[in-house]
Amino acid sequence: MRLGILDQVPLHEGDTIEQTMEATKRLVVEAERLGYDRYWFAEHHNTNGLLSAAPELFLARMGDVTSRIRLGSGGILLPQYHPLKIAETFSTLAAFYPGRIELGIGNSPGGSERTRRALTDGAGNAAADFPRLLDEVDGFLTDRLSSRHPYRIVKTTPRIKEQVPLSVLGLSPRSASLAAERGHGLVFGHFINPDKWEETLQTYRDEFVPVDGRTPNVIVCVFVICAETTSEAEALARTQDAWIQGIRLGHSIVPSFATTENKQWNEEQQRRIQNDRRRTIVGTPDEVAEALQALSDRYQTDQFLLINNAFDQQKRLRSYQLIAERLLR
Structure with missing residues (x-):
């Protein structure tokens, strides 16, 4: 099984931002030692407890x-940005860390409508333009923009030879079709909403176009909390239950056991x-x-991104250690 980690960089009750950043670095280093395949950072804005607002900066720091x-x-969050800038950011990262950078792209607004407007300096919502924007990011990265495209002569800097793997984050057949028709990977967010899994993955596999010989590539992201005993795992899970309830009220700091x-x-x-x-x-x-x-049997994939937003950074790290010792050795 090929396991990775998705990190929203959650701030825990009683911790400082600096402590959280240091704990994140320790977790990335330990994940590599344990044999995890990949480590991805989410993108969230205007929250009090999810610190990953600039995933590309985390990639640059952790690559080092x-x-x-x-x-x-x-x-x-593609609709909030310009395709050339994303392409140049990730080609630069790939130049720093060859063969190690992956680009996952989503169509989320990144928060409330006010937050979206702040990110775009008041521009209109470009969610409907997501297919075009996705094609332009890919076109800039691969130097394959249409000969009729107005920016065809604009080249990504730096001009690297390797192709940065691109995946679409999705929960629905519509997202699956978008990824499949372009030969991109699909990251299915079981941790957000697993309800449409069957239709979504069937659509992706049925409609996949093998661009450059690529084959369907499905990664499933799921919340996983592990401990030495079931009762301890359940105690940890209750803090994440409370965190999810807090998210609905706009409070995203992970609450303590005492709380x-x-x-x-x-x-x-x-x-x-x-x-x-x-x-x-x-x-x-x-x-x-x-x-x-x-x-794995249900989704017909051996690739998972695990996410754990339970309380206590040391117990969170231990959860990933226990999983690795059981599944990655």
Whole structure:
């Protein structure tokens, strides 16, 4: 099984931003040592607890403290940016770290409408232009813009020879079709909403076009929390349950055990927590391995990005260690 990590760089209650950044660096270095295949950074804006607002800067920093693990974005919020700038940023990263940079692209606004406008300096919503923007990023990276394109003579700097792998983040058949028709990879966000998995992945595989000989490439992203015992894993998971509830209220700092242990949930919140647990694997290393294998069989892929936003940076790191010791040795 090929496992990676998706990191939103969550700030934990009681920690400083500086401590969180240092913990993130330790986790990336340890992930490489443990044999994780890739480490991706998400992009979020205008939050108080998700610190990954500039994934490309995390890639540059973490590339300097690692030597083998692949580093990527999960993902760059394309409608908020200009294709040439994204292409040049990632070609520069690939020049720094050859063979290790991956580009995941999404169609999210990055937050509220006000946040989106701040990111674009008041420009209109370009979500409907996502297919064109995606083609232009790819065209600049590969020097394959149409001969009739108005920017055809503009070349990406630096002009690297390697092709940066490009994947589309998606939850629906529409995203799957977009990725498939262009021969790109697909990252399916089970951790966001797994409901349309069957139709989405079937669409992707049925419609895939083998551009440059590429084959369908599916990565599934899922919440996974692991500990030595089921009860300890459950205690960790409750802090993530509370964090998810906080997200809905605009509060994204991961709450502590002290904050969550006596937390009382109303009936609606309990229903939401139960529903949210469909997105999460919780358990011991053996229980996690069994659940991941079940997802692998369902999704017909051996590639996963694991995300853990439970409390305590050391326990979070230990969770990834336990998973690696069970599945990557």
